[in-house]
Amino acid sequence: MDTIISSTLSSQWTYDKLLQLGIPAGTALYLNMLLLLLLVLLLGYAGCTITRRLMLGAVKKFASRTATQFDDLLLQNKAALHVAQLVPLAIFVQAIPYVFADFEAWIPWVRKLTDIYLILVSLWIFNALLRTCRDFLKTTHTFRDKPVDSFAQVFIIIAFIISGLMIFSTLTGKSVWAFITAMGAASAILLLVFKDTILGFVASIQVSTNDMVRIGDWITMEKYGADGAVVEINLTTVKVQNWDKTITTIPTYYLISDSFKNWRGMQVTGGRRIKRSIHIKISSIKYVSQEDVARFSKIHLIKDYLQERQARIDNYNQVNEIDKSLLINGRNMTNVGIFRAYASAYIAQNENVHKELTMMVRQLEPTTTGMPIELYLFANDVRWVYYEQIMADIFDHLLAAVKYFDLEVFEHPAADDLRFLANKTTPDKASLLPDVETLKN
Incomplete structure (x- = not known):
């Protein structure tokens, strides 16, 4: 009650000024609320801008002094921008009793909206940090060729589900567990809707655990027209850049259900x-004769081989008294x-x-x-x-x-x-004509 009274007194000055301008009392209440709301939004924007610049300056200064890329990736994924949004939210939450002092029935709904916005900002911050960790792991030797995108997508999906449950709980006033219990009856529908996601998640775990495919591997999957290097592995798809620079997209779980060829062993x-x-x-x-062997012995790479081989063949034929008048007899090359x-x-x-x-x-x-x-x-x-x-x-x-x-x-x-054979076997046309003397007789 004391808070409401102090809030009313603090907003009375603008209200009195509006009345002095001849504005009706009912309209003055709404205008007073809008003016205060605009003032709070301007203060929040200013606070967000100042905070963001201070944070960006501090992070850039820190990043220039460190060898790690993690702080650079924080800037790239705009983590400081999302954190700075907490400042106007805090200002607005503190100003709610003052801005809506004349509309007490609105305050619970406005607080629910600020709670929802807080959930969303928290989700954005988590997403920025998660993407930063994902990008940083890709720069390390251990995780460079691992399907980090798949696991990052799993975490962000879980974060979205939790945020959705919290928003539902905020709007309805019911506990999160009550919503989860109610959704138990619709589990079959959820499994159907998220079938590809679930299969992709399981496939990503198996691919990573069994080390079946890494980023940069050359794989061939003729069924789907894939023949090239793996450029991305995420929760639902695997992207393969073919040698003709086209991109083939394969569902991740097909790496488990279908066969493919990985050329990593060759590399x-x-x-x-x-x-x-x-x-x-x-x-x-x-068969080759002695003269042929002598001629082939002039070939440098097989000279020693022919001499050794011919010596063993001659010895065998002499011991067994082979008649060499025919080459087919005995041993020959x-x-x-x-x-x-x-x-x-x-x-x-x-x-x-x-x-x-x-x-x-x-x-x-x-x-x-x-x-x-x-x-x-x-x-x-x-x-x-x-x-x-x-x-x-x-x-x-x-x-x-x-x-x-x-x-x-x-x-x-x-x-x-074929033309040579045809010309060779075709008789001369002149030879086909009867002899003149024969015709006379």
Whole structure:
């Protein structure tokens, strides 16, 4: 009661001035309240501006003296701006009895509005601090490639739910627990509405716990057209920047329910696989004679191999008294086997091949397109451009080397091949005409 009396006396001066101006008493009450409200709002704005400038100056000065980025991120996420909004709120709360002294019935509702605004400001401050912590964790080595956005979104969703419950409790005058109890009957509807959020949250935990995907990983998910680097992992989606610079968005829980390929292992080991075949024309495969061996021995990479191999073959054939008038008898080398040995020696001495990973030249099952000689090895540079150059250099050399082993690479007939065959088999038109002497007879 004493507060109301003092409030009435403090606001009486403007009210009396309005009456002296000839304004009716009823209208003067409303104008008096509006003038006082405007004055309080101006004071609040001034207090907010001064507080914000002081805080920004202090934080900037402190940030310039520290090596951490946390204070810089506080400025970036406007935490000081939201904290400064508490000053006009405090001024307005203190001024309520004075401004609404003549409208006592309005005071409880105005206080409810200020309580709601306090809840919202607290939510904004929490959101700013949470985003600051999220951004700061992304700069650390431990959390740089972790799905920090997902957990930050979970916390902000929880904060929004709690704020909503508090606002509901403020407006209705009922406890928060009463509202939660009432919402228990609608839990099925809530689960349906927040299905994607719940699934995304569970998926984010599994992805983080099992270390399935990190920021920066190269993943391939053909079902959704994703083939590129992961740039963001949040509560509901994973953003992948494809190599053509397009962005593919994948629901987070699809990383758990569907299969995908993560190329991180390749990047960690430092070797990128090369698996490609040269198809040899089967009709060009043959046994090699002594003259062929002597000719192939001029090839530096397989000179020692041929001498050792031929010595063991000759010894076997002599011990077993093999008739070598036919090459098929006894043990022999083939030109395709020598070519495989050459390809193995070539990749073994190539400086661009990873020597600690698998290196193999193998023969696959013959097909209608010839006999595949497959190279299985790893380039020691995982960068796409350099990887393609390494692979191209290796196969350029081997394709050019095939003819030195009396082999041919299989290829389907080209248009000029067909034209050559047609011209070769078509008889001359003059030869089709009957002889003149024959016609005379």
